[in-house]
Amino acid sequence: MRKTMTRVFTIADYEDEEIWLREQHQNGWKLVNMTIPCFYTFESCEPEDVIYRLDFRNMERSEEYMQMLKDFGWEYFDQCMGWLYFRKPAAAVESEDEGELFSDNESRVNLVSHVMKTRLLPIAIIFLCCVIPNFVKFVSGAYVGYAGFFLGILFAVLFVIYVVLLVHCGTKLRRIRNKYRMGTGA
Amino acid sequence: MEDRIKRIYVPMTESGFYILYCLQSPQHGYGISQQVKRMSGGSVVISAGTMYGTLSKMEKDGLIRFYSEEEKRKLYQITDLGREILDTEIRRIERLYKNSKGEDVDA
Numbered sequence: 001m002r003k004t005m006t007r008v009f010t011i012a013d014y015e016d017e018e019i020w021l022r023e024q025h026q027n028g029w030k031l032v033n034m035t036i037p038c039f040y041t042f043e044s045c046e047p048e049d050v051i052y053r054l055d056f057r058n059m060e061r062s063e064e065y066m067q068m069l070k071d072f073g074w075e076y077f078d079q080c081m082g083w084l085y086f087r088k089p090a091a092a093v094e095s096e097d098e099g100e101l102f103s104d105n106e107s108r109v110n111l112v113s114h115v116m117k118t119r120l121l122p123i124a125i126i127f128l129c130c131v132i133p134n135f136v137k138f139v140s141g142a143y144v145g146y147a148g149f150f151l152g153i154l155f156a157v158l159f160v161i162y163v164v165l166l167v168h169c170g171t172k173l174r175r176i177r178n179k180y181r182m183g184t185g186a
Numbered sequence: 187m188e189d190r191i192k193r194i195y196v197p198m199t200e201s202g203f204y205i206l207y208c209l210q211s212p213q214h215g216y217g218i219s220q221q222v223k224r225m226s227g228g229s230v231v232i233s234a235g236t237m238y239g240t241l242s243k244m245e246k247d248g249l250i251r252f253y254s255e256e257e258k259r260k261l262y263q264i265t266d267l268g269r270e271i272l273d274t275e276i277r278r279i280e281r282l283y284k285n286s287k288g289e290d291v292d293a
Contacts, residue, residue, distance in 0.1 A: 071216035
């Protein structure tokens, strides 16, 4: 049996997503794949404690990397928008770090910085260079007629979405980064 | 030794030190993690992502180099620069160890 769930996780919510997927598996639902932007397809299975981990590799995914993850006991099963999805049964894990993709704070901070640079920054640039100017145009009445009105509404909606997204992702990613930075003493 | 390299790697993270130490003989990532786990009595565990990231970075900075490939697994080995860094770290750790026992070190 299969089920599809809708759930929104932004680029800053990968740690919450890992916990959610683990809970699903504990309840007998194993993730099969994701469909952009927010649809998760599960397959029923024996309830089991399986650790889920996400790594952001953007487009870079070498054979060496995939082989290394496999050697360390990680099963790769899907990728979505630059994120790779791995899982490993909790029973196969002898120490806490074996259940992690990253065992030191330096590499955890690197992951957050990578996401900020390749995902958050482009969103901020689109917001500044495209959404804001068009939103201002709309407010100042530069759009005329029906088409102009709907275009204006579209930019107003985009404006709100971008503000919410940028504030949420920006603050949360910084919080995650600081959490791990404290650990390094840096 | 280049100042930039020195700034990045001295002092080194614990995982970085173990990885460089193990690469005195050619090894691949998983082999290194197994060796580290064994030699540290299980108290140092380096996970996959950290291993891959550290190896890539060290190769780029010239501390280690590609040695050979075995079934999609890359084997690496320490370079002269890597050895220089490793020796610097070992001397630093020896000093720390002596000082922690209350012994002074000679200039």
